[in-house]
Amino acid sequence: xxxxxxxxxxxxxxxxxxxxxxxxxxxxxxxxxxTATDTTDSSSDDPSSSTDTSTTDAxxxxxxxxxxxxxxxxxxxxxxxxxxxxxxxGAPTGVTFEFKQGTPYVELPAGTYTFDVVPSGGTIDDSVFxxxxxxxxxxxxxSAYAAGYVAPEAGNAGFSVAAxxxxxxxxxxxxxxxxxxxxAALGALDPVDVWVVDAECAPVSPLLVDFAYGxxxxxxxxxxxxxxxxFDVGQDATVDACFTVPDLGGDILVDAYAVNDSQGNxxxxxxxxxxxxxxxxxx
Numbered sequence: 352x353x354x355x356x357x358x359x360x361x362x363x364x365x366x367x368x369x370x371x372x373x374x375x376x377x378x379x380x381x382x383x384x385x386t387a388t389d390t391t392d393s394s395s396d397d398p399s400s401s402t403d404t405s406t407t408d409a410x411x412x413x414x415x416x417x418x419x420x421x422x423x424x425x426x427x428x429x430x431x432x433x434x435x436x437x438x439x440x441g442a443p444t445g446v447t448f449e450f451k452q453g454t455p456y457v458e459l460p461a462g463t464y465t466f467d468v469v470p471s472g473g474t475i476d477d478s479v480f481x482x483x484x485x486x487x488x489x490x491x492x493x494s495a496y497a498a499g500y501v502a503p504e505a506g507n508a509g510f511s512v513a514a515x516x517x518x519x520x521x522x523x524x525x526x527x528x529x530x531x532x533x534x535a536a537l538g539a540l541d542p543v544d545v546w547v548v549d550a551e552c553a554p555v556s557p558l559l560v561d562f563a564y565g566x567x568x569x570x571x572x573x574x575x576x577x578x579x580x581x582f583d584v585g586q587d588a589t590v591d592a593c594f595t596v597p598d599l600g601g602d603i604l605v606d607a608y609a610v611n612d613s614q615g616n617x618x619x620x621x622x623x624x625x626x627x628x629x630x631x632x633x634x
Contacts, residue, residue: 414489415461416458416461416489416490417458417459417460417461417491417492417493418458418459418491419456419464419485419487419493419494419514420453420454420455420457420626421448421453421454421494421496421497422452422453422454422494422497422608422620423448423451423453423496423497424496424498424534424608424610424620425498425499425501425510426499426510426612427501427502428501429613430613430614432471433449433450434449434470435468435479436471436472438468438469447471450612451610451620451630453622453627455625455626456626461489462486462487463484463485463486463487464487465482465483466481467482468482468497479501480510480512482512485514492516492519493514494516494517495514496514496532498510498534498610499536500613506538506539507536507537507538508536508564509536515532515569517530518570519604522572522603524601525574526602527572527573527574527603527605528570528571529568529573529604529605529606529607530567530571531559531567531568531571531607532608533564533609534564534565535609535610535617536564537617539615540564542564542566543562543582543583543584543586543609544561544562544586544588545557545581546590547578547581550579552579552593553590554581554589554590574601575601575602577595577596577597577598578596579594579596580593580596581593581594582609582617592617592633594619594631594632594633595631604624605622605624606622607620616632618630
């Protein structure tokens with residue numbers, strides 16, 4: 352996993368390609384099982400942006416190309432005004448998304464990319480975070496996400512951006528591959544134990560122990576089908592929040608993020624192969 356420091360460097364290629372690929376209506380509140388092919392709003396009058404940057408899944412990268420997608424899990428005060436713009440080379444690209452929204456994968460030439468996160472409607476001088484010199488290698492597939500509190504109180508994690516590689520190759524037939532990410536920045540949730548639970552939310556077996564903020568359990572292959580999981584905040588084998596994960600299908604990769612809002616409400620955000628986002632709330 353990569354975490355990125357603040358910087359003022361910018362290039363245009365990544366955000367301009369996202370501008371082409373991520374058009375459509377926002378779908379912040381999709382439930383698992385609903386289909387939403389886009390979770391960003393975008394527009395552009397630049398004819399140079401008509402280059403073919405069609406979105407694809409995590410297995411389709413070829414030649415000297417790589418892929419990346421984005422997810423917004425940053426916690427804003429009162430969960431208000433969470434919309435952010437992606438800037439490139441000091442100028443807005445038209446890519447805009449809100450809390451719990453994401454983009455599809457975008458295929459880009461291998462190289463180094465840098466972009467800025469700006470509150471929606473602001474200027475480059477209002478940038479809250481800049482990711483500089485992101486190296487996208489040929490054949491690599493990345494998911495990048497923003498998480499943490501914009502205005503953290505003591506004990507809560509501050510706003511940051513991190514990225515990890517998705518690998519959908521070699522998924523056993525009929526299995527679901529998960530990347531499980533702890534992106535819940537509330538201090539009380541760091542760490543937690545994650546359990547497989549029964550239908551009544553009673554613990555059955557531990558799945559992840561001492562799962563800390565920023566941790567990623569990568570390439571977890573499980574048989575496709577519904578599963579019940581629980582979060583043990585006190586790490587005392589007592590489950591505090593239970594979730595029913597429906598059957599998402601097999602032979603695919605899903606990135607699953609634990610996240611909280613400004614009120615401390617916990618949910619699981621699933622970033623699906625087509626770029627759509629679905630949310631699971633506790634039972």
